[in-house]
Amino acid sequence: MLKTLQELADYLGGRVIGDPAATVHGLGSLDDAREGQVTFLANPKYAAKVATTKATAVILPPGADSFGRNVIETDNPYLAFAKVLTLFCVETLKPQGVMEGALVSKGALLGKDISIYPGAFVGDGAVIGDRTVIYPGVAIYEGVSIGDDVIVHSNVSIRERCKIGSRVIIHNGAVIGADGFGYAPDGKKYYKIPQIGIVVIEDDVEIGANTTIDRAALDKTIIRRGTKIDNLVQIAHNCIIGEDTAIAAQTGMAGSTKIGNNVTTGGQVAFAGHLKIGNDIMFGGKSGVTSNIDEPGIYSGFPVIPHKEWLRVSAVYPRLPKMQKSISTLEKRIAELEKLLAKE
Numbered sequence: 001m002l003k004t005l006q007e008l009a010d011y012l013g014g015r016v017i018g019d020p021a022a023t024v025h026g027l028g029s030l031d032d033a034r035e036g037q038v039t040f041l042a043n044p045k046y047a048a049k050v051a052t053t054k055a056t057a058v059i060l061p062p063g064a065d066s067f068g069r070n071v072i073e074t075d076n077p078y079l080a081f082a083k084v085l086t087l088f089c090v091e092t093l094k095p096q097g098v099m100e101g102a103l104v105s106k107g108a109l110l111g112k113d114i115s116i117y118p119g120a121f122v123g124d125g126a127v128i129g130d131r132t133v134i135y136p137g138v139a140i141y142e143g144v145s146i147g148d149d150v151i152v153h154s155n156v157s158i159r160e161r162c163k164i165g166s167r168v169i170i171h172n173g174a175v176i177g178a179d180g181f182g183y184a185p186d187g188k189k190y191y192k193i194p195q196i197g198i199v200v201i202e203d204d205v206e207i208g209a210n211t212t213i214d215r216a217a218l219d220k221t222i223i224r225r226g227t228k229i230d231n232l233v234q235i236a237h238n239c240i241i242g243e244d245t246a247i248a249a250q251t252g253m254a255g256s257t258k259i260g261n262n263v264t265t266g267g268q269v270a271f272a273g274h275l276k277i278g279n280d281i282m283f284g285g286k287s288g289v290t291s292n293i294d295e296p297g298i299y300s301g302f303p304v305i306p307h308k309e310w311l312r313v314s315a316v317y318p319r320l321p322k323m324q325k326s327i328s329t330l331e332k333r334i335a336e337l338e339k340l341l342a343k344e
Helices: 005-012 044-051 077-089 307-343
Strands: 015-017 037-040 057-060 070-073 175-178 183-186 189-192 198-201 212-214 220-223 281-283 297-300
Touching: 005 015, 005 057, 005 070, 005 077, 037 077, 057 077, 175 198, 198 212, 212 220, 297 307
Parallel strands: 037 057, 057 070, 175 212, 198 220, 281 297
Antiparallel strands: 015 070, 183 189
16 A cells, blocks of 8 residues: 555644655654655654654654654654554455354344354354454353444453443453352352343443453443453453543452543552542552542552652652661660760
8 A cells, every 4th residue: 555645644634744745655663664664753752763764754743853854744643653554554354254163143133244253152142233353262142232343352251241332342362241259258158149230341442351341240340432451451340430541451440449531550550449530540550549539640659649749758668778777776876865864
């Protein structure tokens, strides 16, 4: 695929500085791009590389030094790079239909232009939307509903009656709708509490590999529109995750916690159960969230505190042994002075 710089600029909503008729056929990094490719600069500390790159054109933010290169100027070069990468490199799969070796119940309702690969199972009463792709080893239980343009990668399990919106991507090994961790103590034993709720995944959500989202005990575990979940994340029963939230790998969320919109977590963040987290909040990696947080901002630590305060506290940690020694010395000197004063 060949595109002129003007065509790319129109696609990105940017403008060309240089030769609008120059053509490119792919992308590369600032270091490795070749003639006929476009590259981008998102971090100003690498600006000098714009002068040495061999790319035909560079995607730059307004006001950046072009060093005489062809430029596509746009407010968000990183986003522009993602869009151009999609344009050049992401192919639309041709519909394959129900392939030999797939096991699809006669009671399932299938949309148009779908692809269901060998080894996949679709249960009775399941609904599969148009242009949805189900890869090998996927298990879709009875009564599951899946929207249009969904991609379900190999070895995903979607349990009974769960609902998946449109344009959702579920990566390998994820489990949607397993039983929540609910047991009633019975002396020294535990009696299993039936988990009769479901999981609802709204539109434009992406779920990483080997992530688990448990079904609700009675109602719904909900992942709202546009949220992105990394690999190896655990979301317990009855949690509700707001819109356009990003959850990094190995985050764990105990039951009935509610997360607002535009929340971001670093890796290995832990949430206690039954919490309420507001909108526009960011948690640093390995944070422990043990109480409700309403105020937008950045939080870190265990238990979490405002990030700037955590930085100050962290700076003290390496000095604690020396401070302890100094305090012990001062305590001894004070004790000696008190003895002298007592003799007078």
